[in-house]
Amino acid sequence: MIKATGSGLEREIEARCGERVRLCFQCGKCSTGCLFTPAMDLLPHQAMKLVQLGQEERLLSSRTIWICASCVTCTARCPNDIDVAGVIDALRQMALEKGVRPAERNVPLFHSCFLGNIRATGRISEPVLMGAYKALSGDLFSDIGLAVEMLRKGKIKLVPSLVRGRREIRRIFSESGGKGAVGKG
Amino acid sequence: MEAAKHENIKLVTNTEVIGVDGEAGHFTVTLRRNPWYVDIERCNGCGACVDVCPIVVPHEWDMNLKPRKAIYAMFAQAAPLKYVIDRERCVECGLCMQACGLDAIDLSQEPYEERLEVGAIVVATGGQVFDPSAIPRYGYGRQENVVTNMEFERICNAAGPTEGELVRPDGKHIRSVAFVQCVGSRDVNHNPWCSFFCCMAAVKGGRLVMEHAPGAEVLVFYNDLRACGKGFEELYRRSVEEGMRFIRSIPTVYENRTRNDPIIVYEDPETGRIERKEVDLVVLACGLQPSPAGRSLRGLLGLPRDGYGFIREAHPVDGLCETPREGVFIAGVCQGPKDIPDCVTHGSAAAAKVGIILSGKGTESCSDA
Numbered sequence: 001m002i003k004a005t006g007s008g009l010e011r012e013i014e015a016r017c018g019e020r021v022r023l024c025f026q027c028g029k030c031s032t033g034c035l036f037t038p039a040m041d042l043l044p045h046q047a048m049k050l051v052q053l054g055q056e057e058r059l060l061s062s063r064t065i066w067i068c069a070s071c072v073t074c075t076a077r078c079p080n081d082i083d084v085a086g087v088i089d090a091l092r093q094m095a096l097e098k099g100v101r102p103a104e105r106n107v108p109l110f111h112s113c114f115l116g117n118i119r120a121t122g123r124i125s126e127p128v129l130m131g132a133y134k135a136l137s138g139d140l141f142s143d144i145g146l147a148v149e150m151l152r153k154g155k156i157k158l159v160p161s162l163v164r165g166r167r168e169i170r171r172i173f174s175e176s177g178g179k180g181a182v183g184k185g
Numbered sequence: 186m187e188a189a190k191h192e193n194i195k196l197v198t199n200t201e202v203i204g205v206d207g208e209a210g211h212f213t214v215t216l217r218r219n220p221w222y223v224d225i226e227r228c229n230g231c232g233a234c235v236d237v238c239p240i241v242v243p244h245e246w247d248m249n250l251k252p253r254k255a256i257y258a259m260f261a262q263a264a265p266l267k268y269v270i271d272r273e274r275c276v277e278c279g280l281c282m283q284a285c286g287l288d289a290i291d292l293s294q295e296p297y298e299e300r301l302e303v304g305a306i307v308v309a310t311g312g313q314v315f316d317p318s319a320i321p322r323y324g325y326g327r328q329e330n331v332v333t334n335m336e337f338e339r340i341c342n343a344a345g346p347t348e349g350e351l352v353r354p355d356g357k358h359i360r361s362v363a364f365v366q367c368v369g370s371r372d373v374n375h376n377p378w379c380s381f382f383c384c385m386a387a388v389k390g391g392r393l394v395m396e397h398a399p400g401a402e403v404l405v406f407y408n409d410l411r412a413c414g415k416g417f418e419e420l421y422r423r424s425v426e427e428g429m430r431f432i433r434s435i436p437t438v439y440e441n442r443t444r445n446d447p448i449i450v451y452e453d454p455e456t457g458r459i460e461r462k463e464v465d466l467v468v469l470a471c472g473l474q475p476s477p478a479g480r481s482l483r484g485l486l487g488l489p490r491d492g493y494g495f496i497r498e499a500h501p502v503d504g505l506c507e508t509p510r511e512g513v514f515i516a517g518v519c520q521g522p523k524d525i526p527d528c529v530t531h532g533s534a535a536a537a538k539v540g541i542i543l544s545g546k547g548t549e550s551c552s553d554a
Binding site: 025026027028029031032033034037038043045046077079080081 | 322367371372373374375408409433434435436437450451452457459
């Protein structure tokens with residue numbers, strides 16, 4: 001009796017985001033369009049191949065899943081209509097759920113600081129976000145020049161502003177049960 | 186040309202089919218004969234009119250890479266080799282009338298209807314290639330030196346706009362060419378089908394480049410190289426041995442800010458790295474798709490379409506040239522993408538089926554006999 005084909009990882013990805021990675025025929029259009037390949041250890045089409053092959057460990061510990069900026073150029077170009085960015089998002093979720101140490105530690109950290117900020121005030125406050133991220137990442141001075149520039153142009157409000165619908169925002173967070181959110185920020 | 190001279194073949198050119206009545210063995214086809222504005226009984230194809238015509242417009246036959254006049258013959262092997270006036274462009278200056286020694290120019294001609302009694306009909310309206318400007322990342326339409334496979338065919342052709350010299354649209358001699366395969370094809374957002382002929386056309390085109398310009402670099406960026414059938418795989422292998430490079434990656438074509446040479450961004454499968462490379466010419470392998478002519482004739486004859494818009498055959502195995510309408514047959518690309526040998530086979534098969542009808546021996550297919 002022939003059982004369903006494809007790797008277990010392929011099926012898990014399909015269950016999570018509905019994308020059928022088995023359709024990928026490795027044309028590489030995602031990788032030749034991707035703007036972030038210089039920083040990636042796996043090219044997007046290589047990541048899709050590894051999903052087909054069930055190489056979960058390599059994928060979840062890769063830098064690529066964290067480097068991806070979800071600009072969805074790959075998704076727009078895929079001739080098989082695979083939401084490549086969505087698959088990478090599903091891999092990120094899996095990595096967090098399974099407690100895999102992120103190869104790019106600061107990316108999920110930034111995401112959780114960002115969401116924590118939204119949850120608390122409903123709106124991003126640059127000083128709060130930067131303070132939290134810098135303190136937790138230990139990367140204190142990397143963009144300091146940019147901060148000075150932004151301050152001078154009045155792009156940074158020093159007093160955080162609150163939105164009126166904070167209760168609704170908290171409800172969105174609790175209803176979604178943290179699903180899709182990064183970490184438990 | 187040979188067909189035009191055959192005593193049993195009547196060519197009816199410059200004509201539209203506007204109605205078909207009747208049934209197998211007794212069709213009445215209503216034709217609209219469009220005027221040539223040239224008396225083709227008198228015209229001997231000398232071309233004196235062309236020399237004097239002051240109107241210069243892009244030549245469709247040469248994919249607009251070359252100009253033509255308002256009075257023209259489509260190409261040197263056209264049958265019949267007579268001249269026709271493009272009335273939408275003509276300014277009625279009358280110079281051609283003065284130049285014509287045979288008094289063949291007649292601007293007063295009007296379209297007229299004609300009826301034709303026929304026993305069987307073969308639809309062979311062909312197809313058209315995908316318009317690559319629908320995919321902006323290939324740069325077609327914005328970059329001069331990105332051309333379609335059809336335009337490249339004309340550039341290579343000895344009777345084409347460059348008279349066979351390998352020159353790209355901005356005039357530079359071609360020393361490196363990148364063929365990009367599967368443009369619009371095998372893509373669920375455009376044409377989901379494989380267009381069948383483009384892989385081998387790229388191999389052929391690449392070999393032409395290597396022959397015309399020894400030492401030229403030929404790169405074929407492919408998805409899967411489909412060299413099916415007798416002789417094709419061997420030609421592909423020979424081309425690899427002779428230095429044509431096949432790279433399994435569908436690239437993006439970037440604009441070059443300093444030169445007119447397009448930049449190809451691709452993944453080198455050997456290193457797994459994204460690379461950039463400047464080339465002289467990019468040839469996009471635009472896939473075959475249904476044509477508007479096929480669509481209108483399909484409507485006129487009441488033939489079914491397949492999921493893609495090609496004419497649906499009666500049976501995918503033993504009814505490839507038949508349609509559900511008895512006495513109406515299909516041949517060539519109007520049924521689906523094909524290369525030249527397959528079109529010839531399909532056409533010959535349709536002709537044989539027509540023979541059965543015309544001989545009055547019934548319409549049953551050979552497989553039932």
